[in-house]
Amino acid sequence: MSKTSSIRCLITAGPTREFLDPVRFLSNPSTGKMGFALAQSALDQGWTVDLVTGPVCLTEPDGVILYPVVSAEEMYHQVDALFDVCDVFIMCAAVSDFRPLEYIPEKVKKEQAERSIQLAKTIDILKVMSQRKDKQCIVGFAAETNNLSENAKHKLQSKACDWIIANQIGEPGAGFASDTNSVTLFHKSGTETTLEPDTKANIAAALIQTIAKELSYES
Numbered sequence: 001m002s003k004t005s006s007i008r009c010l011i012t013a014g015p016t017r018e019f020l021d022p023v024r025f026l027s028n029p030s031t032g033k034m035g036f037a038l039a040q041s042a043l044d045q046g047w048t049v050d051l052v053t054g055p056v057c058l059t060e061p062d063g064v065i066l067y068p069v070v071s072a073e074e075m076y077h078q079v080d081a082l083f084d085v086c087d088v089f090i091m092c093a094a095v096s097d098f099r100p101l102e103y104i105p106e107k108v109k110k111e112q113a114e115r116s117i118q119l120a121k122t123i124d125i126l127k128v129m130s131q132r133k134d135k136q137c138i139v140g141f142a143a144e145t146n147n148l149s150e151n152a153k154h155k156l157q158s159k160a161c162d163w164i165i166a167n168q169i170g171e172p173g174a175g176f177a178s179d180t181n182s183v184t185l186f187h188k189s190g191t192e193t194t195l196e197p198d199t200k201a202n203i204a205a206a207l208i209q210t211i212a213k214e215l216s217y218e219s
């Protein structure tokens, strides 16, 4: 039995969808692969795993407790309900940053549609949960197209995380929908570790082992 086998881990995965009307939404290309790989690795570690996921086409690993959601607001409420009992919180979901200000309950006919959409910001789930941190180890992700290190360090501070896992979006073999990834781990102590590009499964295993090691030092 590992020292951290009684750990409860809350993971978010996938995109969120922010509907304008019943047939149109704002979203992003996240497929959920990284979050689901993390869930599998956390299970392999002997942890209990709550997986809150946006709409994806993946089968959940055997043994996770699955909470499907659609919008950022639904994801927030589900995370809010599970956060207090988790020991590790990994916010891997690609939450839509914006939602349409107004939801129109009937399909808008294109001839009548406005040519611009007013947007409102969605809630920053990671930031809100970090403000409530008690015992939790909090891990955020950063998706960046440029200035990776600078932006990741800023997120580490502004979202009060223990770790930020940064990945460069737009590079071949990394980021959205890819089976492989290339990440750098930024820790609140100031250390910075770049992992060799690898499959999301192997990267997830390395991340979970790193977190488990830190928890075992603390206990």
Ligand code: CTP
Binding pocket: 072, 091, 092, 093, 094, 095, 096, 097, 122, 123, 124, 125, 126, 127, 139, 140, 141, 142, 143, 144, 155
């Ligand atoms: N995140 C969140 N709630 C949001 C947006 C993002 O919890 N409404 C989380 C993501 O899950 C990730 C971290 O915040 O763990 C960083 O997300 P990212 O998209 O890289 O950055 P943003 O905070 O959205 O900022 P920007 O898009 O300006 O880079």
